[in-house]
Amino acid sequence: MGTRTTFLLDVLMTEFGDSIARDPAAFRRKFRKMAASPFAFYRGSACLFYADLAGPYADDAYLDEPTGRVWIHGDLHAENFGTYMNASGELVFNVNDFDEAYVGPYVWDLKRFAASVALLGYAKALSDEAIGGLVADFAGAYLEELTAIAAGGDDAIGSLTLGTTTGVLHRVLQTARLSTRVALLDVETVIDDYDRRFALVDGREPVDGATREAVLAAFAGYLTTLPGDGGPAGRAVEHVVKDVALRKGVGIGSAGLPSYNLLLEGRSQALENDVILYMKQAAAPAVARHVTDEKVASYFLHQGHRTAESQRALQAYADPWLGYTTLDGVGQLVAEVSPYSADLDWDDVNEPGELRSIMRDLGRAVARMHSVADDESSHDLVDFSTEEAIVAVIGGDRPGFTAMLVEFAHRYGAQARGDHQRFVDLFRNGLLPGV
Secondary structure: OOHHHHHHHHHHHHHHHHHHHHOHHHHHHHHHHHHOOHHHHHHHOHHHHHHHHOOOOOOOOOOOOHHHOEEEOOOOOOOOEEEEEOOOOOEEEEEOOOOOOEEEOHHHHHHHHHHHHHHHHHHOOOOHHHHHHHHHHHHHHHHHHHHHHHOOOOOOOOOEEOOOOOHHHHHHHHHHHHOOHHHHHHHHEEEEOOEEEEOOOOOEEEOOHHHHHHHHHHHHHHHOOOOOOOOHHHOHHHHOEEEEEEEOOOOOOOOOOOEEEEEEOOOOOOHHHOEEEEEEEOOOOHHHHHOOOHHHHOOOOOHHHHHHHHHHHHOOOOOOOOEEEEEOOEEEEEEEOOOOOOEOOHHHOOOHHHHHHHHHHHHHHHHHHHHHOOOOOOOOOOOOOHHHHHHHHHOOOHHHHHHHHHHHHHHHHHHHHHHHHHHHHHHHOOOOOOO
């Protein structure tokens, strides 16, 4: 077994070993998904990426003390973007899935995204030059938007909405706009004795009485974490829980973690506005192993609190149902299963012009995300202007900054493709302990 293979195995077992022991079947499913392609492997192995950035790929270029502790997404790859309905009732295309969010170097987000572009481009048989051009488009748009925000925002593009997008992303937002709550409810529930309950489908099953009571107690705790601004926290009729169900096999990153669905009455007793929430156990983010700032670690009550607070910090006007609780002493994230969620399907985007346009839009979205969670937000963990700090540390060196990200994208994209093959060989030969 080579040195790199040994390193890969050690990192994966350190990250997942205990969870594998608790639910080996869930990790066999997760690892099968990761084996499917280099991109799928990359999505499921953030722990390896951060072990590399803290080790053999360590680099402090365009970093200083302040920009090393910015609120970051933690798993910023090309497939972690989609639509959501914000608390102001506006459809937005933005970063989603904040399970890995933490405080760390802002460039780690950018590098993780850049390497994902290299993997995506390689799978589409794009040339290295074309891939480099896409990363450069992303970097340029990121820096332009961040600079505009730091200068007061007059020249900033702003959030990606129906009014500020064109092309592919505009079509994704339009698709989300066609979605309805009733359509989601018709898929997820059935009408039984004049009321809704969950449909029992593959991956979802009923809970026993004791589990239901424990989930309801956790739900009561969750309600105290909702913002008290006239939203769901202040409307008691919405808090009637009509059904509870256990979910299994949710997502490539949530292997082995229990998750529950709760069906709520909604804003009235009419059946078309019922609300579905998920309550899922939150895990420690991979990046936390490599950020040793005690102020950051001690800021959070538990991992559910960390995830919810991170999403609120990074996502302006976040889901009004977003909150946290504990279940059997373990931190949980709670949020709505939104009917207005639509993802960008990269399989449908192959034209160079469309790809470049999307990269520029995503660069702007990431700039806005990094600029939201700072001294002007309601959170005091990052108590300085992040956009001003990042613009200052780059110091006008846009060519060097862009070249750094392009070079990393090519180098780590090749690394990830090789690591995917190493992982597949370990898995198929029974060399991943416990699975």
